[in-house]
Amino acid sequence: MKAAILLTGDEITKGVVKDSNGGYLSEKLTALGFEVQSIVIVPDRKEFIEREISNALDRADLLLITGGLGSTFDDITLQTVADFLGKELIYDSEYHSSLSESFEERYARKAPAGLKRQSFVIQDSIQLANPSGSARGAYIREDNKEIVILPGPPVEMEAVFREALKFITLPPPSYSRTIGFVDLTEPEVEEFTEQMLTEFPSVKFVTRVRYFSGPTVILTSDNESILEEICSLFTRRWKKYVYTTTGEELVQVVVKELKARKLSVSVAESCSGGRLSALLTSVPGVSDVFPGAIVSYSNDIKISLLKVNEDTLNRHGAVSEEVAAEMAAGTKILFGTDIGLSVTGIAGPTGGTETKPVGMVCSAVRIGDLTKTYTDMFRGDRETIQLRGASTVLKRLWRLFWNEFYIE
């Protein structure tokens, strides 16, 4: 079964708001077995939206539309869909009163007139409750096509999409596995995947790069046990390169390993500014193995809290493997953990020198009394360098778990 996604909003086509709904919905639909034919983003203009509704229904059984359900004049999705289908818009006075009351209760000032816009429903549609906001969604079935209308703000969209799943007709089950690799390039992964899959012509695959960890292979098949078999072939052959066969993120795998091995970890960050800590704490339940982190942006803090030697700082500079090693040792002691991680580098855009250019990142992993240090040269803007600095340390830690490659 085929699906299409239509996102509306000048804020997206003007680049004011970065869309995340397209990614969320395409991932969910794919997991449900839909083939997503297109994700289209157009400004809030009636003729654009109508044209794309028509295009999408030509090529898909299910159309999801997000955005344009707000309270301002350019929120025209309901009207546009109603007109396209030749339906009426019906005023829901009860809903309008409840919206006004809850606004006045929350903000202690008069509800704006614009709320009336959110009180209309398309004739013959099913309303989808929005637990996080005032814009309801709608589900419409018409001539074997299904249309679902969702609000634009991601939190609201996700909640209303879950509601919609009670009504959407789903495709027969298909299975998918995602294998994640570190320290290999995409063409290499594709080459051996192709060889490996010659025996399994019914299995489809696609290779992709997770930008901050490495390439992945996504396998799909209607036969789950064949997928299991292929996954174990991959793990047997590429053990030290494979961190997941179930699509987990590297950080999730690392946290699971830490828990299984009863190892705690703490972090000292300079250039990555909290991003390594934020990455670790994105995993629910990480608190069992992660007491905390220090962002030691200034040298004074490196000295006073992390006990980095002033002499080391003066001799080698804050961005050096020597300082990274002392930061990792310092955080390990400060937080009383089994493992200490550190990152120090030059995130830019300024502050680079000839010998230490923007993008140079030093890092260290200390496990027990063993310290490994690294220097990387990353390309990209400030945020990219910060994120790469943070995630590269996780990659090293994961490899060290297996005593491979990085520890001699």
Next chain:
Amino acid sequence: MKAAILLTGDEITKGVVKDSNGGYLSEKLTALGFEVQSIVIVPDRKEFIEREISNALDRADLLLITGGLGSTFDDITLQTVADFLGKELIYDSEYHSSLSESFEERYARKAPAGLKRQSFVIQDSIQLANPSGSARGAYIREDNKEIVILPGPPVEMEAVFREALKFITLPPPSYSRTIGFVDLTEPEVEEFTEQMLTEFPSVKFVTRVRYFSGPTVILTSDNESILEEICSLFTRRWKKYVYTTTGEELVQVVVKELKARKLSVSVAESCSGGRLSALLTSVPGVSDVFPGAIVSYSNDIKISLLKVNEDTLNRHGAVSEEVAAEMAAGTKILFGTDIGLSVTGIAGPTGGTETKPVGMVCSAVRIGDLTKTYTDMFRGDRETIQLRGASTVLKRLWRLFWNEFYIE
């Protein structure tokens, strides 16, 4: 002048990779004065890409295509564009040799055969250098239409897009200003913007929500001085609600204010796990006013490093305004800063109770001897609660700079 953006890739339509190129390119094109007519994402299939090239050229003068320039079998963009335009693909043996050499130098193993794919050029196209990767871009002019082909990985795409700007025909200049508000809702902002702009019918505006700070109004006009005038009208009337009239993010404004007032700030984070620190360090040059942060995930660390009273923790729990206040005081002393910020809450998905549900976040701002504490109830998933917890503290700090609203 009208532009269209076409992003190709199964990884995006399957939701494996979240697209960010659409947002980047639409923002840049809008700033250059283009009207972006559509952003379309399709899987790597020839007929889909051809159909959307044709649609886009019907409605736009400039078409940007990203993705599908890699070294694997589904990288078909060059071939598809060449076929669509009736052009040849020409093999560039010199480029192929240089790619193979640099792979072998970098990875110390044989270059994969796939690299040959990246060594073709479309007849009559201009090659665009890629400083961050092996896939070059291309610029093609044909019958008053312009087509630019860019690689998919964001860092590479941005670098090659900057190259392409040397060739793209630009529209006549237009001007735009973005006004950002805190503590107002979008319909209220729209209502007074409409009133305010009745005198300036030539100025167009659109209101949008920046999800973690508040609504914005984007004004556009071909007359820059009228925009200046309107911006000062806004600031005069809504002073304490307006944090920018030039589109800056709230965190940039906060860092600028800290520098201007020569105030330093440090951070103690629990539930936000490093995101407040990461937010602050996203601003280049923040090190002048930000020595560092503590992520105190465990209570032990709150006690040992931040000197939170054990008694306060036992009596009120880690998620309480009392503990937030002591965390802010503790970080201020630990880092020797003028201001201490803190966040502690329940990010979920588990760990909530009836009196302290998931989404409850306590925070504190300590300036000199003054401490203000807050409790918020946020909706959303773990990441959303972490991000809202982090950004709400910045909002409060900004308001406190003006002694308004939060300090009696």
